Amino acid sequence: MKQKPTTLAMVLAGGRVDELNVLTYYRPKSAVPFGGFARVIDFPLSNLMNSGLEQVAILSQFRSFSLINHIGSGAAWDMIGRYRGISILPPSTGHASSNWYRGSADSVYQNIDFIRYHNPDCVLILSGDHIYHMNYQALIDYHKDKDADLTMACLPVPMTAAHRFGVADIDDEDGAVGGRVWRYKEKPQQAKFNWASMTVFCFKPEALLKTLTDNAQEDTSFEFGKDIIPRMLADQRRVYGYKFDGYWGYTRTIEEYWQTSMDLLGPQPKIDLERWGLRTNLEHRDIRDYQPLKIGDHGTIRDSLVYNGCVIEGTVERSVLFPGVHIKPGAVVRDSVLFFNNQVQAGARLTKVVSDVNSSFGEDAVVGANESSSEQEVTVLGWDNHIPKGTVIGSDCTIYPHLRPEKFGRTIKNGEIIR
Amino acid sequence: MNPISKTLVLLLAGGVGSRLNILVQSRAKPAVPFGGLYRIIDFSLSNVMNSGLTQVGVLTQYKPLSLMNHLGNGAAWDLAGRSRGIKILPPRTGSKNSDWYKGTADAVRQNIDFIKAHPSQEILILSGDHIYHMDFDQMIQAHRQKKADITIGMMVVPKEDIHQFGAGITNDEGRIVEWEEKPKVARTDLASMGIYVFDSNYLLALLNENREEVDFGMHLIPKAISRDNVYAYRFNDYWRDVGTVQAYWQANMDILHEGSGISPEAWGIRPNVEASGRMADRCPARFGAKALVSNSMISSGCEINGEVINSILSPGVVVGEGAVIRDSVLIDDCQIGEGALIDLVIMDKRVRVGRHAVVGSGDKRTVNVAHPSHLYTGITLLGKGAQVPDGAVVGRNCIVNPGRLPHDFPSLHVGSGMTV
Numbered sequence: 001m002k003q004k005p006t007t008l009a010m011v012l013a014g015g016r017v018d019e020l021n022v023l024t025y026y027r028p029k030s031a032v033p034f035g036g037f038a039r040v041i042d043f044p045l046s047n048l049m050n051s052g053l054e055q056v057a058i059l060s061q062f063r064s065f066s067l068i069n070h071i072g073s074g075a076a077w078d079m080i081g082r083y084r085g086i087s088i089l090p091p092s093t094g095h096a097s098s099n100w101y102r103g104s105a106d107s108v109y110q111n112i113d114f115i116r117y118h119n120p121d122c123v124l125i126l127s128g129d130h131i132y133h134m135n136y137q138a139l140i141d142y143h144k145d146k147d148a149d150l151t152m153a154c155l156p157v158p159m160t161a162a163h164r165f166g167v168a169d170i171d172d173e174d175g176a177v178g179g180r181v182w183r184y185k186e187k188p189q190q191a192k193f194n195w196a197s198m199t200v201f202c203f204k205p206e207a208l209l210k211t212l213t214d215n216a217q218e219d220t221s222f223e224f225g226k227d228i229i230p231r232m233l234a235d236q237r238r239v240y241g242y243k244f245d246g247y248w249g250y251t252r253t254i255e256e257y258w259q260t261s262m263d264l265l266g267p268q269p270k271i272d273l274e275r276w277g278l279r280t281n282l283e284h285r286d287i288r289d290y291q292p293l294k295i296g297d298h299g300t301i302r303d304s305l306v307y308n309g310c311v312i313e314g315t316v317e318r319s320v321l322f323p324g325v326h327i328k329p330g331a332v333v334r335d336s337v338l339f340f341n342n343q344v345q346a347g348a349r350l351t352k353v354v355s356d357v358n359s360s361f362g363e364d365a366v367v368g369a370n371e372s373s374s375e376q377e378v379t380v381l382g383w384d385n386h387i388p389k390g391t392v393i394g395s396d397c398t399i400y401p402h403l404r405p406e407k408f409g410r411t412i413k414n415g416e417i418i419r
Numbered sequence: 420m421n422p423i424s425k426t427l428v429l430l431l432a433g434g435v436g437s438r439l440n441i442l443v444q445s446r447a448k449p450a451v452p453f454g455g456l457y458r459i460i461d462f463s464l465s466n467v468m469n470s471g472l473t474q475v476g477v478l479t480q481y482k483p484l485s486l487m488n489h490l491g492n493g494a495a496w497d498l499a500g501r502s503r504g505i506k507i508l509p510p511r512t513g514s515k516n517s518d519w520y521k522g523t524a525d526a527v528r529q530n531i532d533f534i535k536a537h538p539s540q541e542i543l544i545l546s547g548d549h550i551y552h553m554d555f556d557q558m559i560q561a562h563r564q565k566k567a568d569i570t571i572g573m574m575v576v577p578k579e580d581i582h583q584f585g586a587g588i589t590n591d592e593g594r595i596v597e598w599e600e601k602p603k604v605a606r607t608d609l610a611s612m613g614i615y616v617f618d619s620n621y622l623l624a625l626l627n628e629n630r631e632e633v634d635f636g637m638h639l640i641p642k643a644i645s646r647d648n649v650y651a652y653r654f655n656d657y658w659r660d661v662g663t664v665q666a667y668w669q670a671n672m673d674i675l676h677e678g679s680g681i682s683p684e685a686w687g688i689r690p691n692v693e694a695s696g697r698m699a700d701r702c703p704a705r706f707g708a709k710a711l712v713s714n715s716m717i718s719s720g721c722e723i724n725g726e727v728i729n730s731i732l733s734p735g736v737v738v739g740e741g742a743v744i745r746d747s748v749l750i751d752d753c754q755i756g757e758g759a760l761i762d763l764v765i766m767d768k769r770v771r772v773g774r775h776a777v778v779g780s781g782d783k784r785t786v787n788v789a790h791p792s793h794l795y796t797g798i799t800l801l802g803k804g805a806q807v808p809d810g811a812v813v814g815r816n817c818i819v820n821p822g823r824l825p826h827d828f829p830s831l832h833v834g835s836g837m838t839v
Contacts, residue, residue, distance in 0.1 A: 036703030037719070076699070273702035274720075282699055288692045291684035292455035292716040292731070293704055294675075301723075302710055307703040308456070308719050309684070320703070 004083050005055040007140060008120035009048050010111075012104050012199070013041055013128035014061035019253045022382035023356055025401050027066040030128030032257075033339045033357070035264060035273055036305040036320045037287060038280040039070055040251070041128040046278045049077040051136040053124065054084035057114060059107040061091055061100065069284055076281035089114060103222030109212040115205060123208055125224065127199035131249030131260055133276040139242045140202055142178055149207035149237035150229070152181070153200035155244045162191030164252075166225035169193035170241035181239040186226040195241055197225060198248060207237055247271060254398075258354055258378045261320050261337045265303055285340055290323050298329055314344065322357075331361075336368070345389070352395065355381040362389035369395040377415075424473045426559055427539035427619070429530070430463060431523055432547035433480035438663045440793045441802040442767060444821055446485035448662070449547030452750045452768075454674050454683050455718045455731050456690045456698060458489055459661065460547040465688040468496040470555035472543065473503040476533050478526045480510055480519065488694055495691035508533060522633030528626045539619045544635070546613040550670050551658035552686035553614070558652045562616040568647040569621070571595065571640070572614030574654045583660075584610035585636040587644075587651055595649045598641045609651065611636065612658060621647070657681045665796050668765060671731050671748045675714055701734045709740055725755070739774070747779075756809065766801040767821065773809030781814040785835035794818065794836075805839075813839075 013030035023032050030041035041058075048056055056079055060067050067088075074086035089111050091100050101107035108115075108125065115123060122143060124136060134153065143151035154168050166186045170193075173179035183193065201224060211231050221227050232239055247270050249260035263270040282288040290309025295301065299312040306316065309323035314331035324341035327333055331344045336353040343360040344350060350361060351368040361367060365387050368379045379393060382401025387393070387408060394414035407418055436448025443451060449460035467475060475498055479486055486507075492498075493505030508530050510519050520526035527534075527544065534542065541562060543555055553572070562570035573587055581602060588597040588607045599606070615635065617625075625639055632638035643649050657680035661667040673679035692698040701720030706712070711726040720734040725742035732738075733750045739757035747764040754771045755761060761772065762779035772778060783797030794800065794816040802821030807813060808828055814835030823839050833839055 267707065277700070278702065279700060282692050288698070289684070289687070289689060291674075291682075291688075292718040295712045295715050295717065297714050299713060301706040301712060303708045304706045305703040306706065306717075316706075 005053070006121040007053050007055070007124055008115060008118045008122075009053050009056045009124040009126065009136075010108060010115075011041065011044055011056060011058045011126050011128045012107065013058050013067055014064075014101060014107060015104075015127075015129060016062045017129070017252050020251070020257065021254075022380055022398060022400055023254070023257070023354070024062075025382055026063055028060065028062045028064070028128075030060075031066040031070055032251075033322055034131065034251075034257075034261065035271070035278065036322055037307045038273075038278060039284075040131065041067070041070070042278055042280045043131050043133070043276075044126045044128055045077045045079075046276065047132075047134050047136060048126075049079070049279065050277045051134075053136055054079045054081075055118065055120075056086045057111065058086060058088045058128070059101065059104075059111065060088055061107070064088070064090055070281055072281050072283050076279055076283070087114070103227075104224050105212060105215055105228050106222035108208075109216050109222070112209060112212065115209070120205060123203045123205055125199075125201040125203065129251070130198065131251060131271060132198070132244075132247060134200065134244060134246065136200070136202075139200065142174075142242050143202040143240065146178075146240050147238065148202075148240040149204045150232055151178070151202045151240040151242050152229070153198045153244050154195035154241045155198060155246075155248055157194050157196040159191055159194050162194045162196065163187055163189060165196035166229070167191055167193055168195045168197060168229075168241050170195045170243065176243055176245075178240055178242040181233070181241045184229045184233060184239075186223075186230075195243070197229075198244060199224070200242075207232065211235070211237075254354060254378050254380050258337065258352070261354075262318070262335070264305055264320060265318055285323070287323050296329070299327070314346075339383075352376065353379050353381065355385075356383035356401065358383055359385045359387070361387045362391065364389060365391045365393070367391075367393040424471060425540035426472055426543050426555075426616075427534065427537050427541075428467050428472050428475040428543045428545065429527060429534075430460070430467075430475060430477045430545050430547050431526060431613075432460060432477050432483075432486060433520055433526060434546070434548055435481045436548065436662055438793055439661075439667060440664060440790060441800055441818060441821055442664075442667070442765070443482075445482060445803065447479065447481045447483060450482075450486040450489055451661075451667070452733055453550065453661070453667075454671060455716050455733050457683060457688060458690065459550065460486065460489070461688055461690050462550050462552070462683075462686075463545050463547050464490075464496045464498075465686070466551070466553050466555060467545075468498070468689070469687050470553075472555060473498065473500075474537050474539075475505045476508045476530060476537075477505060477547070478508045478520065478530065480526070483507065483509060489691055491691055491694055495689055495693070506533065522637070523635045524626065524639050525633035527622075528630070528633075531623065531626065534619070534623065542617045542619050542622050544615040544617065548662065549612070549658060549660055550681065551612075551654075552656065552688075553654060553658075555614075555616075558614070559616055561652050562618075562650070565593070565650045566648065567616075567650040568618050569640070569643055569649045570616040570652050571649065572612040572654055573609050573651040574612055574658055575608050576610040578605040578608050581605045581608060581610055585613075585640065586610055589651045593650050593653075595644050595651050598644045600636045600641070611640075612654060614652075615640075616652075664765065664793055664798055664800065668748060668798055672729070672746070674716060674731065675729060698734055707740070725757075763797050763815070764799045764801060767803040767805075769804045770801045771806045772801075773807055773811060773825070776807045776809060776811045776813070778807060778811075778813040779815060780812060781835040783815045783835075785814070785816060787816040787818060787838065788836045789838045790818070 169183040171179040251257040296313035314327040328346040340357040345363040347364040348361040353368040377396030379397040381399040393412040400419040432449040498505040587595040704721040707724035710723040718734040725738040735752040741758040744761040756774035758775040787794035799817040808825035813833040818838040
């Protein structure tokens with residue numbers, strides 16, 4: 001018989017990532033579109049659903065509207081019912097003072113009442129920012145098996161990349177499954193170990209509450225990686241690493257976002273949405289109301305993902321198209337990711353472009369990398385830009401959201417930033 | 420604020436639609452999949468939603484399970500809420516006897532308690548069988564303006580088709596003065612679409628007159644015309660009764676052609692994405708490096724590695740490398756093996772076609788032997804879950820019954836007009 005859930009999941013979804021800049025101008029990182037119909041946060045939410053964990057809180061602070069809209073009732077992930085639910089927990093004013101979340105750990109600390117109310121056996125804290133497929137139940141089982149205070153999911157990264165992550169030194173207590181964490185460094189300049197934390201933490205509630213409280217009272221920084229894990233190690237708590245060997249999409253730069261999107265393509269894609277059981281909320285942006293994808297007499301689509309509601313009359317290669325994208329005759333879109341409702345007019349050519357929602361490309365506009373040039377960086381457009389007819393925009397350009405058409409000179413050179 | 424609608428909707432969804440052959444073997448006609456993501460009844464229900472109507476009874480009789488499953492709680496058509504609702508009304512036993520619905524009017528008569536439980540000013544009676552887009556609110560306004568007892572949705576059809584319909588002759592004011600049900604000799608080209616607005620009290624009284632009168636078109640409408648106020652409401656846009664295999668195929672193909680007048684998205688037609696087929700679980704359509712697609716509609720969850728021309732694919736269809744699909748309608752989760760050739764075929768759910776098999780080849784004029792009136796234009800039908808063996812050749816106007824497996828095929832060659 002199914003009983004009241006014993007695990008409470010909390011998803012950290014408040015962050016904005018500076019390097020993703022124009023894509024996170026009006027939304028948190030977790031609400032960035034990904035995969036031709038979904039949002040980044042759908043990956044952890046689908047993982048939770050597929051792991052049978054359906055009591056979830058979402059901690060959100062930065063421009064939460066898009067996220068709140070996306071989560072809806074939670075029914076999309078089956079998180080509505082007697083013991084199933086998603087609560088969105090924004091910052092709130094207390095008796096004494098009004099506090100914004102001062103960091104990831106502080107956002108959980110400010111919701112200690114919520115944790116006490118649910119009284120779980122373990123608290124699973126996740127980042128809403130990453131693209132991966134994981135059965136959290138296996139992590140929780142390992143955590144309980146080890147009677148750990150904290151079990152963190154980690155995966156090996158090249159030593160040269162370790163400075164970008166929080167890295168742990170995990171021993172071989174349980175071989176390839178996991179082991180005890182003895183040392184941990186947040187973004188070390190000279191890494192000595194390379195098990196990167198995926199920001200998937202399973203806590204014993206009393207250990208979590210005690211450490212959060214100490215942190216809140218004694219420290220000036222309030223982050224899980226930088227503050228909470230070192231504090232638990234200093235307190236000689238039982239910290240374990242759970243070794244993950246699957247795909248992990250870390251999308252903190254535009255180039256990484258683009259590469260991760262390309263990992264959806266090909267005959268054996270690294271990201272297999274079907275097998276991963278990804279679900280999104282089809283009520284959001286009324287995705288459900290679109291008719292099937294329509295391909296005209298002269299349309300061509302190769303090696304691409306295209307969702308319902310697109311109309312393809314031109315050529316699409318190695319690209320990911322979200323609902324409502326129209327590609328007119330003679331237009332060519334290659335190596336690109338076009339978010340909801342982009343319009344590409346006749347004869348326009350897009351190469352290695354990431355374009356946010358509601359943008360349009362005028363007739364014969366040429367945007368992005370030039371095949372004959374060595375410059376092959378991604379050009380990114382913020383939402384609601386209307387590129388005039390015939391405009392030429394180079395590679396590695398950044399176009400801020402919602403600019404007036406006068407902002408686009410005849411030619412925008414490689415690497416230019418238009419704001 | 421929108422006032423609560425004063426019109427109650429009754430949707431007649433009991434029709435067998437037997438000319439759709441094996442497509443209706445396990446489901447009622449309104450539940451037949453259509454246009455990739457939809458079912459036929461989605462058109463009527465979306466029209467109801469888009470007209471601002473909020474209370475619906477669905478009268479079912481024939482194989483209602485698939486339909487009930489599809490309707491769910493009605494939330495897909497915004498029919499769940501404080502003043503909103505959709506109820507399935509199957510036949511049931513009364514205090515005296517157990518009665519199947521004996522006709523359209525009889526079905527409504529047996530649900531008088533439902534009508535009384537939802538007090539209304541008008542009752543809109545629709546069929547769940549048709550593909551069209553119509554604003555019922557305008558029709559109801561016209562009904563009120565004329566102070567009519569009954570208003571009937573009518574459209575002009577070719578005179579040679581009038582024998583399939585109820586036919587009305589109107590005077591200058593739009594009042595119907597004469598009525599012929601399925602006339603053999605055409606005297607008018609104005610046909611009933613099976614859409615009626617009744618004054619609620621008038622309908623209750625009319626139904627009460629004579630229990631032997633079981634059909635609207637045959638009994639009640641002619642009687643009402645002879646003595647009461649019955650008006651025609653003219654409709655001039657796309658409307659199809661997709662009751663035959665040929666009409667079903669043609670209406671699907673119409674979606675592919677600009678200017679044909681049918682556009683589910685522009686019409687605001689909504690499927691139930693949570694019902695069976697579960698569009699909710701489907702990822703974007705995936706196109707391989709060798710995919711070639713033209714003039715087609717492809718739904719989410721499809722995987723295209725071959726060639727698709729002039730066809731409609733429902734969610735989850737997988738097309739192998741080198742396979743060619745032409746002028747066909749493929750319903751959910753069909754799998755087409757490498758190098759297979761599919762021409763002028765309707766496939767129900769989960770059909771599997773083996774590698775290098777050919778379905779639809781030969782003379783289109785060789786009609787189906789068992790059902791010559793169903794399949795005579797070249798279309799071949801593959802039933803739910805059928806599996807065509809590797810290398811098989813299936814002709815025109817053929818039927819492969821649901822669930823047939825490779826060993827059920829008498830030989831690898833199924834001639835035109837044959838049934839497996």
